[in-house]
Amino acid sequence: MQLSDSVEIHGNREPSSDMRRTDEKLKPLLKPQVRAILIKGEPGTGKTTLALELLRLHGKGIYVSTRVSQEQSSEHLPELNALFKKGDVIEISEDNPSKEFSPYAFEDLRLSDAKSVVGxxxxxxxxxxxxxxxxxxxxxxxxxxxxxxxxxxxQSLSLIAVGRNARLVFISEEPSMTTTDYLVDAVVTLKNDFHEGKRIRKLEWNKLRGSTIPHWTSLYTLHAGRFSIFGTVRSVWPTIPDPKPFKPIPNRELYYSTGIPDVDVCLGGGLRKGSFLLIEYGKYVGSSSMNPITTSIRCNFLANGGCNVTIPSPGLSAAKIKETVVRHIPESSLAPSMRLGFFDAYDADPCFLALDASSPTRSFEILMREAQKIKGEKNRPCFFSFGAETLEYVFSHEDAFRFGQDLVQKVRYLGDALMAIVRYGSPYTAELSNLSDIHVKLDAIDDTLVMHSLKPWSQLFNVHYSYATGLPSVRLTPFV
Amino acid sequence: MPTDTFSEVMGEADRKVMTCIDEALNCYGESVKQVVYWNFEKMFNVTREKIPTQPEKFSDSLAKMFGGGVCIVEKAIVDHVASLSGLSDIVKCDLATALKKGRKHFQTAGQI
Known part of the structure; x- marks a missing residue:
């Protein structure tokens, strides 16, 4: 099984929400009290792309370039291209000094000369x-x-900018503090960084006159040539005002769909039949952080005529899990197709399944018997999932691992799909990872949710949850 | 007064006015100074040497270049004229008036 490292995983995505979020984050840079901005960063960090986004957002301006052409600069920014064509944005470069525009054309000065720039x-x-x-x-x-x-x-440029109601954006590759840092009203630094050996991009807000800075760093991507700032982690248990019936994605010959196009592509086609997916949640997120993903997988199995057997992670109640599913799947279809196994006493509900905390063998038998019952004679595909912590709390380490191992073997034999959720640092993690076909890790960096696969290797993705359509929607965006 | 002596006096006065302007604009950098002069020449199609005799035009060109920030530049020039001429009262004048008074003072001082 191969994980895709494709950057085209959401090529058909509506980009407006990403753009709106980025625009909102960048707007403080265009407040009236900010007349001069310094964008710093090493080569390849996206300084020009950010500046062009600001130009697009402001709507009119001048791009004085010593290195990229108008074609290059507006290639990925259709809105900016339109402004160039309309004449609201003018580009001046060494290659194209715009004779009618350069005040120094008659003096034959190079544009990259300070005097030429001021002029x-x-x-x-x-x-x-x-x-x-x-x-x-x-x-x-x-x-x-x-x-x-x-x-x-x-100083003079700043004076002119203030006096003439203009705004200046200085782009610099100098890492150290310069006179410009002190002079401008806002300083942002773009950085390439690494998270567990995988590249991320960070924007540091160093200075911003007249605005509070809620997050001193923001993660961003240059995916599709755009500068997009990722959103921060929001509630994974939101109130959905108008939940809609789940729209299933059909399973394929070798794969069960997760119900999430981006995740299917990321997993190399979906959950391969008979496979085991391990999801590790990191230091800065809880086990419920993947709730929209697990809800979507459950719903997609149920809506495709399959079934689901779950032993929830600690802290997740049976009622809560059922509630998230019943928003999108008719309640009447849950009783014959969904089982939530617990070791504690629970209200009588056809979907709830009592397991035996004193015997892992007995619990496994109960679980599999119930699974066979709901799979029925048609041997409906079943999505098994369990919270590894729950087994750790109830059984000894060896028994808990044996339980998981037996489940993996059974799922492989039946051709179903299994997902286990394990916490960061659990002694169980390495053992389950050895058994797994795919080991994915979910975590938060600077309050932004990220996901990557440790086995097989994948790049890092931002995870964005949305319920705007009345359905759990998950989008993965690579750190390009 | 012979014509050549008169011209010399006028030339010296204008040079002193230009020195005041040069020194004041040096605060904003050589590049900016050159652009200020270029802007003046472009706007009115006259050489920068005419600034002492056409101070209103020079004031207009500065205002066009610096917009609302022109008062800072003008004050720097007026302060230099006041300093070189010793006319402390002109610091309250606008740029054109200060340049005229300064030029007149330099002419008078030259004749003495």
Missing amino acids: TVVSAIDKIADPLIVLDSWDAIANKTDRIERLKVE
């Missing part, structure tokens, strides 16, 4: 009122002047 800015403001002026990169210009002159030019 260009002054003339540009005459052409476009209240513009956002991107100087990409400021280093290329500033490094040719001495420190004192550089400071003076920066």
Whole structure:
């Protein structure tokens, strides 16, 4: 079984919600009190892409480039391209100094000269009122002047920007503090970082005049050439005002669908028949953090005529699990198709199944007998899942592992699918990982939910949950 | 007064006015200074040497370049004129008036 590392896992996605979220996060940079912005970062961190997003968001401006062309800069930003065509945004580069526009054309000065840039800015403001002026990169210009002159030019540009109601965006690859850091009203640093050996991208809010900074770091991606800031973790038990019936994704010959297109693609086609998926939840999330995923898998099995047997993780009540499913699946169809096994006493409910805490063997027999009953003569496909912590609490370590091992063997034999949920740092994790076909880890970085596969290897994805359509929706976006 | 002497006096006064402007604009950097002069020349199609005789136009070109921030630049120039001429009262004047008064003072001082 292969995990896909495709970056096209949500090619048919409606991008507007991602864009809206990013726009909301970037708006403080365009507040009236912010006249000059410094975007810092190493090569390849997305400084230009961020600046172009700001240009698109502001709607009019001048892009002074020392390195990329208009074609390159607007290739992935159709809205910006439209602004270029309309003339609301003008690009000036060394390759295309725009003769009618450059004030120094007659003096034959190079555009990357500080004097040329100041002149260009002054003339540009005459052409476009209240513009956002991107100087990409400021280093290329500033490094040719001495420190004192550089400071003076920066001060003057700021003075002109304030006086003429313009905004300046300086782009810099200098990691150290420079005069620009002190002069501007906002500083953001873009960084490439690693999480468990996999690349992530971080935006650091170093300075933001006139606004509070709720999160000092934000994770982002450059997926599809856009600068998209990921959202933070929200409730995984939300109130869904208008829940809708589940729309199942059909199973395929070798795979059961999870009901989530992105997860199916990420798993290489879905849950392979007879396979075991281990989900480890990390240090900064709880076992319920994958609730929308598990709910979707359960619903997809049930809506496709299959069944489900679950031993929930500690802290998840039978009623809560049933409640999340019954929002999207008719209650009448649950009794013959769903079993929730517990070791404690529970209300009488045809979906609840009492297991024997004193005997793992007996519990396994009860579980499998009930599973065979709901699978029926047609041998309906069944999605088994168990919280490894629950077994750890009830049985000895050896018995708990034996229980899991037997379940894996049974599922492989029956051609069903099994998922186990295990916490970060559990002694059970390594043993279950050895048994698993896929070992996925879910965690939060800077309050952003991320997922990646340890076995087989995959890149890191942001996990975004939404219930806007009345259904649990899960989207995975790679850290490109 | 012979014409050549008059011209010399006027030239010296204008040079002093230009020195005040140069020194004040140096605070904003050589690049900015050059752009200020270029902007003036472009707007009115006259050379920068005409600034002392056409201070209103120079004030207009600065306002166009710096917008609401022009008062800071103008004050820097007026302060330099006041310092070099010793006319402390002109710090309260607008740029054009200060340049005129300064130029007149330099002319008078040159004649003496």
